[in-house]
Amino acid sequence: MDKKVLFLIGSPKPKAESASAFIENRFIKHMRNKSFELESINLAHIGKSDELKKKLLESVSSNDVLIFISPVYLDTPPSSVIKAMELIAENIHLVNGPKTVAAVSVCGYPEALHNYTSLRIYKRFADDAGFVWSGGLAIGEGPAYVYAERIFSAIGLYGRLDKAASLVVHAITEENAIPKEAIELMEVSLIPNRLYTKVAILSAIALAIKDGVWNFSDRPHLS
Amino acid sequence: MKAMILDGSGKDDVAMSATRNIIEDSFGRAGHDISVFTLRDLDVATCCGFFRCWLKTPGICVINDIAQDIVKCAVLSDYWVFLTAITFGGYSAELKKAIDRMPPLLLPYFTKINGEVHHKMRYEKHPHLLVFGSAQSHNADMEDIFKELVQRNSINFHSKSAISSIVLSNDTFMTVTDKVKEALSGVSIKA
Numbered sequence: 001m002d003k004k005v006l007f008l009i010g011s012p013k014p015k016a017e018s019a020s021a022f023i024e025n026r027f028i029k030h031m032r033n034k035s036f037e038l039e040s041i042n043l044a045h046i047g048k049s050d051e052l053k054k055k056l057l058e059s060v061s062s063n064d065v066l067i068f069i070s071p072v073y074l075d076t077p078p079s080s081v082i083k084a085m086e087l088i089a090e091n092i093h094l095v096n097g098p099k100t101v102a103a104v105s106v107c108g109y110p111e112a113l114h115n116y117t118s119l120r121i122y123k124r125f126a127d128d129a130g131f132v133w134s135g136g137l138a139i140g141e142g143p144a145y146v147y148a149e150r151i152f153s154a155i156g157l158y159g160r161l162d163k164a165a166s167l168v169v170h171a172i173t174e175e176n177a178i179p180k181e182a183i184e185l186m187e188v189s190l191i192p193n194r195l196y197t198k199v200a201i202l203s204a205i206a207l208a209i210k211d212g213v214w215n216f217s218d219r220p221h222l223s
Numbered sequence: 224m225k226a227m228i229l230d231g232s233g234k235d236d237v238a239m240s241a242t243r244n245i246i247e248d249s250f251g252r253a254g255h256d257i258s259v260f261t262l263r264d265l266d267v268a269t270c271c272g273f274f275r276c277w278l279k280t281p282g283i284c285v286i287n288d289i290a291q292d293i294v295k296c297a298v299l300s301d302y303w304v305f306l307t308a309i310t311f312g313g314y315s316a317e318l319k320k321a322i323d324r325m326p327p328l329l330l331p332y333f334t335k336i337n338g339e340v341h342h343k344m345r346y347e348k349h350p351h352l353l354v355f356g357s358a359q360s361h362n363a364d365m366e367d368i369f370k371e372l373v374q375r376n377s378i379n380f381h382s383k384s385a386i387s388s389i390v391l392s393n394d395t396f397m398t399v400t401d402k403v404k405e406a407l408s409g410v411s412i413k414a
Contacts, residue, residue: 080269120368
């Protein structure tokens with residue numbers, strides 16, 4: 001029987017600008033043509049309507065595997081992702097059957113370690129809800145996956161993500177925990193930290209200038 | 224001096240309500256100005272994640288709602304007090320919604336702290352961070368995540384100090400008082 005997988009996406013950005021969406025696509029690539037039924041929900045507006053909340057609970061109920069893919073905002077998942085987890089846990093009596101939970105946490109810092117607290121929160125959610133925790137990937141340099149896609153693809157830097165995604169998909173198929181190899185693959189930076197921060201700042205300056213902003217160190221609340 | 228309280232607790236959270244009363248009373252007696260934001264009564268929009276508060280309108284969120292007042296208050300406050308139900312070891316969605324709107328306090332520029340890359344602060348402010356969480360019962364993992372989170376937040380906010388305290392729903396008023404007293408003593412405030 002096909003395994004039903006629900007992607008729960010935490011980024012409020014449109015797909016073209018979202019590292020979460022980029023990573024989700026990489027996972028989907030490895031799941032297509034295999035025994036999976038796939039569904040995806042963006043959690044960004046989950047707190048806003050009862051209809052969305054109902055849809056979330058129905059989808060959680062009808063799928064076997066939940067995969068959170070989300071950015072980290074100040075050390076934890078965004079509020080909308082926490083809201084979704086709160087809703088699921090509060091309405092656990094409406095959720096049918098066992099579930100497996102995995103998470104991919106993405107941060108804008110070069111080091112993957114900034115995701116560790118978030119991953120512990122996802123695991124705690126799984127434990128509290130009585131679900132099976134499969135494990136999580138911590139990924140740094142989030143914006144690099146979106147804004148430097150062509151360059152990084154051309155020089156093969158995404159091979160690591162594809163390998164990790166393939167290992168995760170295999171683990172889900174076999175109902176195993178995410179292997180250490182996949183976790184370790186994603187912990188390594190794509191590019192040296194110093195280069196990453198320099199490129200990030202230069203890109204930010206270029207974007208700001210485009211909007212006519214020349215000094216983004218303003219302190220408006222002191223004036 | 225000034226203290227900002229972000230109350231992200233639920234309206235039926237008796238332990239957290241007692242905690243808030245003791246904190247308000249203690250800061251008031253110490254002669255500090257207090258600004259309280261009861262988040263469940265406020266309509267705080269979720270962060271849209273575009274960092275326009277860095278690149279388009281530096282220091283100001285492009286969403287015009289109460290979170291702008293929270294950021295302004297944070298800039299002027301020496302003590303940041305967060306109140307929350309502990310949710311999977313972290314903060315409630317209610318509190319997190321307000322915290323997610325705080326990037327205007329940071330700059331896109333980077334700095335290294337303890338060997339890790341973090342953002343620089345926009346303002347030369349190093350507030351004391353005090354976070355009080357409520358839980359139904361003890362759970363070592365949940366408590367450890369909570370402490371770790373407060374510690375990690377204090378690095379990202381360049382806080383002068385970071386204190387976390389957990390009250391339980393079945394704590395007596397005396398126990399809550401003792402816990403709050405102990406936490407506040409860490410920033411030399413008498414409860």
